[in-house]
Amino acid sequence: MTQPEYVPIASAARVRPAERLPPARPWIAARPADLHGPDNPSGPGLGTPGPDQGYALKLARELAGRLHLTEGERLDDAVAGCLGVALRRAARFGRAPVIWDLELAFTLWGFLGDAPPDLVEERAELFKGVAHDYWDQRAITDRVPDATLRLTPAQVRERLPQWRGLLGAGG
Numbered sequence: 462m463t464q465p466e467y468v469p470i471a472s473a474a475r476v477r478p479a480e481r482l483p484p485a486r487p488w489i490a491a492r493p494a495d496l497h498g499p500d501n502p503s504g505p506g507l508g509t510p511g512p513d514q515g516y517a518l519k520l521a522r523e524l525a526g527r528l529h530l531t532e533g534e535r536l537d538d539a540v541a542g543c544l545g546v547a548l549r550r551a552a553r554f555g556r557a558p559v560i561w562d563l564e565l566a567f568t569l570w571g572f573l574g575d576a577p578p579d580l581v582e583e584r585a586e587l588f589k590g591v592a593h594d595y596w597d598q599r600a601i602t603d604r605v606p607d608a609t610l611r612l613t614p615a616q617v618r619e620r621l622p623q624w625r626g627l628l629g630a631g632g
Contacts, residue, residue, distance in 0.1 A: 508545070508599070511552030517544055520563050528572045531581055534588065541592040542584075543567050545602030550610040564614040569605065569627060573618075580624045604628050 464470060521540045528539055543566035550565060551558040567573045570588075571580045591597045606629040609617070620627055 508602075509549045509552040511548060511555070511557070513557035514548050514551075517547055517551070517558035517563060520558060520560050521547075523560070524563055524567060524573075528567060529574045529576070530572070531585065534585065535592070537592040538588045538590065539567070539570075539572050541598055542588045542601045543570055543572065545598050546570075546605050546610075549602055549605070553607065553610055561614055565610075565612070565617055568614050568617045568621065569609065569624075570601075571621070571624070575618075575621065577622055577624060580621075604630075 518540075521544060525536060525540070528536065530536065530539060543563065546566035546569065547558055547562035550562045564573070570584050571577070587597075587601060591601065605627075609627045609629070612620075612627075617627060
């Protein structure tokens, strides 16, 4: 509480002026790692940058119980191989991954059931040990054309018997 002006105070008891801080300098978010516009890096092996890509791992864990793996296939290989496809699809739409991105990727490679036998045979060799090799993961992701990424998971499921067309291999 302040003391009235008419009450005498000792000079030692007077309030000392506080140190004044200078006004804040202007600040702009210009970090070297920020990616904006057409200057994003592109080229073989660079992937497709997008927001909150780590969230796709949580979504993949939610779908793990629904995956149909054959003898010799491992869950971590299936997730690692399909994760790049899901992340690429999400980044193409300019958003973080959602469950539909992972569902499309797992459906496309036949991990959600009803896969043609020749697709299962093809993916068995392609996905073997892919969890430990980035370049094999990139190869799987790069096999999927942009036209397929624009489809819905239901459309991919309908067209799965002609899976070669979905992967840009004709057929």
